[in-house]
Amino acid sequence: MSGTVAGVALIGLLAGCTATAEVGTPSTSGGGSDITALVDASAKTPIADLQKTLGAPVVPQGAKLCYITRTLSNEFWGFERDGFEAEAKKLGVAYQTFDVTDESSITEQLDKAKSAANQGCTALLASPISATALDTVFTAALADGVPSIILNDAKGTIPGVVYVGPDATTIGTTAADYIAAKLPDGGNVAMIEGDPGSSNALNRGEGFKAGLAKHSNLTLVASQTAKWDQTKAQEIATAMLTANPDIKAFYSQNDGMALGVAAAIAAKGLTGKVILVGTDGIPQAKKEIQAGNFTATVSEQPTTEGASGVDAALWLLAGKTVPGWVDVPAFVIDADNVAKYPTGMP
Structure with missing residues (x-):
């Protein structure tokens, strides 16, 4: 539970953060809608089912997604990042990734999250180090109509925050x-x-x-x-x-x-x-x-989780109802099925 991508001039601002190519002109605030009301906190739905019911995400003008991850020296988080960035590129939405150097530094991650919140993000995605580490950032974002998505770790309790990942x-x-x-x-x-x-x-x-x-x-x-x-x-x-x-x-x-x-x-x-x-x-x-x-x-399926987080954020920005838990379940790999997964992570 790793790597960086080419940066752009937008981000000389943050040491240790990964910047990516911009698409369009990001807005400076969220959509202003009541995102919390669009999140069905009690629902847990497999991502495959959600994709069938909600369809392909639509990218609103000026959208920009920001992902605050953990240390990319941990290979797992590299795959999570890769899924996020690949889906954003495929859909043509602006994005930016922020990573930390210390896997256990809640303070460092909180600082990166606060910085991300000031970078014109219309949706925030994060893999918090602890369950409550980024609650203040999520609460402020939701108040501004900015969807907040947790990828994989530290499923929280803030109403309106969507968790994408396994149990x-x-x-x-x-x-x-x-x-x-x-x-x-x-x-x-x-x-x-x-x-x-x-x-x-x-x-x-x-x-x-x-x-x-x-x-x-x-x-x-x-x-x-x-x-x-x-x-x-x-x-x-x-x-x-x-x-x-x-x-x-x-x-x-x-x-x-x-x-x-x-x-x-x-x-x-x-x-x-x-x-x-x-x-x-x-x-x-x-x-x-x-x-x-x-x-x-x-x-686990970090590449799928990263991509699913992008979809969930865009569905919310489009005013669609999303479950509080987008389930991307884990599964056992052993000698019986390992040959099915020769490279990377699903």
Whole structure:
């Protein structure tokens, strides 16, 4: 859960932000409509169904979409950005991407979001580091008739904000159920957690534990944060295997950390003997599955999410009703289906 694109003169303003080609002349404020009234907060609709009912988005004159993402050194967010920018280019709408350098810096992301709000954006899209980090920006934007869309992480509670992505809790539960199916006789399992300030980490962890609770023959014997860091994950997994040599499976809350876990498993001579399930579905994870070093990954669809966020913003600008949750579900990739996903991320 990465890269930059060519900049334009519009943005020498922001260090660490990605600027993109402009289309038309962006307006300086939102549409002025009551965006909150257009969002059905209680509805959760798969993106495929929504596309059928709402049709192709129309780009209003002067529209400009702004996306505040996380660090692009994390490959996952690069794919999210790519989906956003590719859809904007395809539809011919002006856009701009703002990224942060520190994956855990809520303050840095808030500053970028405030800057984005002053760049003539008619819709704001963001992947908040925490569930409430950008609430003040979203609230102000909605008051000005500017749609506010959350992509993938940190589904919030501000009325009128649309969430586009999977259910992070379900991702954790899916991992637990998958491990249970692979271990019919049960056994000890461990979890490598992401940053404790991240909503994704918290929700995936809760989902995994809830999933394990359904399988009484599985026992969580170790769970520790590696803060999304591969090296830390390797160190922690090594210590876990030393203290609990009978661990039968690991769940890693992202694939980057899972790479570290795979190295720890290999160093103990346990590759193929200890189940390893990652999260996200990054290209390297799929290579590791093909090589037999990962068992599976619960893959998200960041490219689809980024594009869907563009569509949702434009539908709102056109006055169409959009569900509070645009569902882009995650799914398991393992040896049985990995060949279907040879490159990139869906």
